[in-house]
Amino acid sequence: MNIIDNDLLSMQEARILVENAREAQKKLATFSQEKLDEIVERMVEEIEKHLKELAIMSNDETDYGKWKDKYVKNHFICKYLRNRLKGMRCVGIINRDVVGKTLDVGVPMGVIIGFCPATSPVSTTIYKALIAIKSGNAIIFSPHKRAQNTICKTVDILTRAAEGVGLPDGALACLHTVSESGSLELMNHKYTSLIMNTGVPDMLDAAYKSGKPVIYGGNGNGPVFIERTADIDQAVKDIIDSKSFDYGIVSSAEQSIVVDSCIASQVEETLQKNGAYFMTDEESRKLASVCLEKDGRENLEAVGKSPQFLARNAGFTVSDDVKILVSKQKYVSLDNPYSKEKLCPVLAFYIEEDWMHACEKCIELLLTERQGHTLVIHSKDEEVIRQFALKKPVGRVLVNTPGTFGSMGATTNLFPSMTLGSGSAGKGMTSDNVSPMNLIYVRKVGYGVRKVDELIDTLINEGCKECKLDSEETDDNIKLLEDILTRVINNFK
Numbered sequence: 001m002n003i004i005d006n007d008l009l010s011m012q013e014a015r016i017l018v019e020n021a022r023e024a025q026k027k028l029a030t031f032s033q034e035k036l037d038e039i040v041e042r043m044v045e046e047i048e049k050h051l052k053e054l055a056i057m058s059n060d061e062t063d064y065g066k067w068k069d070k071y072v073k074n075h076f077i078c079k080y081l082r083n084r085l086k087g088m089r090c091v092g093i094i095n096r097d098v099v100g101k102t103l104d105v106g107v108p109m110g111v112i113i114g115f116c117p118a119t120s121p122v123s124t125t126i127y128k129a130l131i132a133i134k135s136g137n138a139i140i141f142s143p144h145k146r147a148q149n150t151i152c153k154t155v156d157i158l159t160r161a162a163e164g165v166g167l168p169d170g171a172l173a174c175l176h177t178v179s180e181s182g183s184l185e186l187m188n189h190k191y192t193s194l195i196m197n198t199g200v201p202d203m204l205d206a207a208y209k210s211g212k213p214v215i216y217g218g219n220g221n222g223p224v225f226i227e228r229t230a231d232i233d234q235a236v237k238d239i240i241d242s243k244s245f246d247y248g249i250v251s252s253a254e255q256s257i258v259v260d261s262c263i264a265s266q267v268e269e270t271l272q273k274n275g276a277y278f279m280t281d282e283e284s285r286k287l288a289s290v291c292l293e294k295d296g297r298e299n300l301e302a303v304g305k306s307p308q309f310l311a312r313n314a315g316f317t318v319s320d321d322v323k324i325l326v327s328k329q330k331y332v333s334l335d336n337p338y339s340k341e342k343l344c345p346v347l348a349f350y351i352e353e354d355w356m357h358a359c360e361k362c363i364e365l366l367l368t369e370r371q372g373h374t375l376v377i378h379s380k381d382e383e384v385i386r387q388f389a390l391k392k393p394v395g396r397v398l399v400n401t402p403g404t405f406g407s408m409g410a411t412t413n414l415f416p417s418m419t420l421g422s423g424s425a426g427k428g429m430t431s432d433n434v435s436p437m438n439l440i441y442v443r444k445v446g447y448g449v450r451k452v453d454e455l456i457d458t459l460i461n462e463g464c465k466e467c468k469l470d471s472e473e474t475d476d477n478i479k480l481l482e483d484i485l486t487r488v489i490n491n492f493k
Contacts, residue, residue: 010182020170064304110193117199
């Protein structure tokens, strides 16, 4: 009887992929920005032919969300990211200061390992492949098991298109024999330069232990504050559009509504008119048991499901026109499931006396899971907006826009991105909307603009002026100062 060890096969495949990627990236590093742009353009042209097919495939394989909304995300990346990448210089001389006589040279990181979530497998894979190749890097995908076929097919389509216009063989690849051992081998390989993990927290600790730089786009748990000066109708529409999109699986979607007490009843009424169902305390308790496992972890079978499905499984019913479920809450705690991220169309609802109390509530919510991702504020008061921007432990603050669409750069001018860093407020090396510029390092070039003797004379003259202002120094002290400066400068030669 033949026994196949998938772990060993996966590890072997991982080693081969990284070694091939390293050789391919050496060739890629010699390509001009113009050649890289040609490859990226061809990748977009080809993948656009398959966006609907891949959206349906991802929905069928993962059973998450709505395929039509995934189709929108796929189109968004192809259109908006493509436009933003045009004219961007990532490799070679990327900046020149003629007056200051300095140059910035963009240098690719090397071999990147990419992890993509099952919630947005196609759009995230396309996005990572495009920004990696744009910046002269090779990238290998370790697909999520729940979306393995979809991710591998997406990579295969992109690879064929790119190699047809000169991408070196191995520069874009996917691990087909998927196992944890294979993923660990990819991350720990000596030729791996950077790890990009979007929404796969189970692999985060291993990524840090690899000793490689890690870009992490993780949990959201972002609150939205509706301040008393807000356009309530627009704020409510934005929140419902955002949280109902793809049945709430986008991590930057709003998780909790915090509202000024003086407008709370108006906000609640407007939410109900626009498709929000406010649950009773009993219904909230029942739904919590559906959304969470007994150990407190999120129930994956509740992720990306409709409000009707969630209510039915919790033992109550809602009408077909309900778009989101809302639970009124008072306190934030680790034991409260409504204080956590909910990757489904479910929101918590808090009422606070004023913007200062709301500010504290938002901080509590952001720190509950230590994932400072995104915060949304609806307000016309610029001072309140400024205070929120200054004080929140969060990667991005969005103003008067839906969380889902504003965060990824669709309804804002933030960089079009499917990996939203949370930086020091969360985990990872950046809080940016991750772009090709996060996948390079910048080599600084400085031309000489002054001679050492000139430098010494300038410093001595300035020192003498200060000495005369402070006290009467002797020539011996000035000579001593000159000797000390000369020795210091000689040590740097």
